[in-house]
Amino acid sequence: MNRAPMKSSYRNRIALNFTLGTGLLVALIFLLIYYIVSATVFNRLEKDLGYELDKHFYEVGVRQGQPYFADKAEWLEREHSELEINPVFVVLTNLSGNVIDKSPNLKNDSLKLHFSSADQAVFKTTLRGLTIAQVQLTIQANNRPAGYIVVAMPIDESEGVLFNLKVVLLIAFPAVLAILFVFTRYIAGRSIQPVLTVIETASKISNDNMESRIPVPAVRDELHLLVTTLNELMTRVEHAIEREKRFTADASHELRTPLAVIKGTLEVLIRKPRSADEYVEKISYCITEMDRINHLVDQLLLLTRFESQQEAMDMRAVDLSELTGNVLARHQQQIVEKNLSVDLETDGSHFVYSDPYMTDIMLDNIISNAVKYSPGPAGMTIRIETSGEKTCYTVSDQGIGIDPDDISRIRDAFYRSAPLSHPEVKGSGLGLSIVSRMCEMLGVDFNIHSQLGKGTRVTLSFPILR
Known part of the structure; x- marks a missing residue:
């Protein structure tokens, strides 16, 4: 079996879709991590700047309308005299922004x-080419700005x-996606290995190998259901x-004989001129054989339709007494010709739950036999x-x-019990197979139930209508 090349395998599509979905989630997580770390760092920085601003603000005084450090000697003794790892820069300015004093x-x-x-x-600004965070506050004197x-602090x-x-997250993101794709694939x-097994087994099934079945997985999951459904x-x-x-x-076996008979009869008929009576006799014989073929084909088609007939059945109340009367009317000519007596024993209507069409065929086959x-x-x-809870329908005869x-095989299609012993009785052997x-x-x-030479009794037990 030739297969078209797959442009994208199923496992690659699964891995890609899963990676894309997970990648979006990882990206959101990485952004959240960066935002939390950034917010934490700068919140801490703002607190430190606020603390330094408050501390130095209360050390500032105003003299002659200009701000100054009230205790500059003590202030110079602190950390501002040296350049520390994280130094704090302080500047006093007047209202015009001119520097009055600053940290050493x-x-x-x-x-x-x-x-x-x-x-x-x-806010951010620069000092000596470095980025610093800066904050400023107006100094008031007598409710008027004095400076x-x-x-500021370096950041x-x-x-x-x-x-x-940021670099770590940007490098880690594609690395995580690549690892995730390979692992998911x-x-x-x-x-999907069991699916490949299903495909391999199914590809081996053909008209000559219909008995093969796909192994059913042990785990009762969706794949188990799929395999079970495919096997069914x-x-x-x-x-x-x-x-x-x-x-x-x-059909070929059963139709071959009557067709051969018709062909032979017609060939004999045209070999030489015949009388009108001979033509009528032979043509009537051929018509009889054609009727037999037609009946046989009807029964064969009926037999093959049974598998799909299950869903099309029309289950409803059926009166067996009424159907029996109709069947006997159809066979009245044969009954009269054979001088048969029919004893119908029933105490009125007998309704059963069944399909009327199929029930009529069953009764017709039994009575015609x-x-x-x-x-x-x-x-x-x-x-x-x-x-x-049953309605028993029994047909008894005093026949052969x-x-x-032969009782165990009589229901098989095309099987007839001792056909050579009664060649005058024509049949195809399909009637009881259809009934069964x-x-x-x-x-x-x-x-x-039957005894050779004494007769046969056929019984159908129907569920009664409630």
Whole structure:
């Protein structure tokens, strides 16, 4: 079997879709991590700047309308005299932004006052090419502004930490996706291995190998259900193919004889001129054989339709007494010709739950067999009675009977008991096979009792209508 190349395998699609979905989630997590770390760092920085601003604000006084450090000697003794790892820069300015005083660690540099910035608002700027965080506050004297105090701290290390974190996350993101794709593809490949087994087994099934079935997984999951359903489908297909083969074989076998007879009769008829009576006789014989072929084909088609007939059954109340009367009317001519007596024993209507069309076929086959195999004059009894939860329909005849060895095979299609012993009785051997199959579909018990040379009794037990 040639297979078209797959553009994208199923496991690759599973891995890709899972990786994309998980990648989106990982990206959101990484962004959240970066945001939390960034917020934590800068919140801490703002607190430190606020603390330094408050501390130095209360050390500032106002003299002659200008701010100054009230105790500069003590202030110079603190950490501002040296450049520390995280130094704090402080500047006092007048209202114009001119520097009045500053911390020694600024040396020749100074902090620039930003008039557009609000009091105690932290913002970024630069000093000596480094990034710093700066905050400023207006100094009041007698409810009037006298100057500004500006406090700043370097944030290069904090930004370095955030930059390193960003680099790590950006490198880790594609690495995580790649690892996730490879791992998911491996797991998907392991997961779909049973599916590949199903495909391999199914590809081996053909018309000559219909008995093969897909191994059912031990775990009762969706795959177990799929395999079970496929096996059931294959069983139905196998049965359908077997019915087709059987129908073809049976039809060819059964039709070959009457067609050969018709052909031989016509060939003999045209060999030389015949009288009108001979033409009528031979053509009538051929018509009879054609009727036999037509009846045989109808029965064969009916037999092959049974598998799909289950869903099309029209189950409802059926009166067996009424159907029996209709069947007897159809066979009245044969009954009269054979001088048969029919004893119909019933105490009125007997309604059963069944399909009327199929029930009519069953009764017709049973009664026609009783008429066909009863030599005249003889008697035939049809009894209908209700017992318990069943309605028993019995047809008894005084015909030729059935050999006990043939009873077990009489329901097989095309089987006839000792056909050479009564060549005058024509038949195809399909009647009881049809009855047996219909009984299975309708839930009717079908029993045959017979004695050779004494007659046959056929009983159908129907569920009664409630």
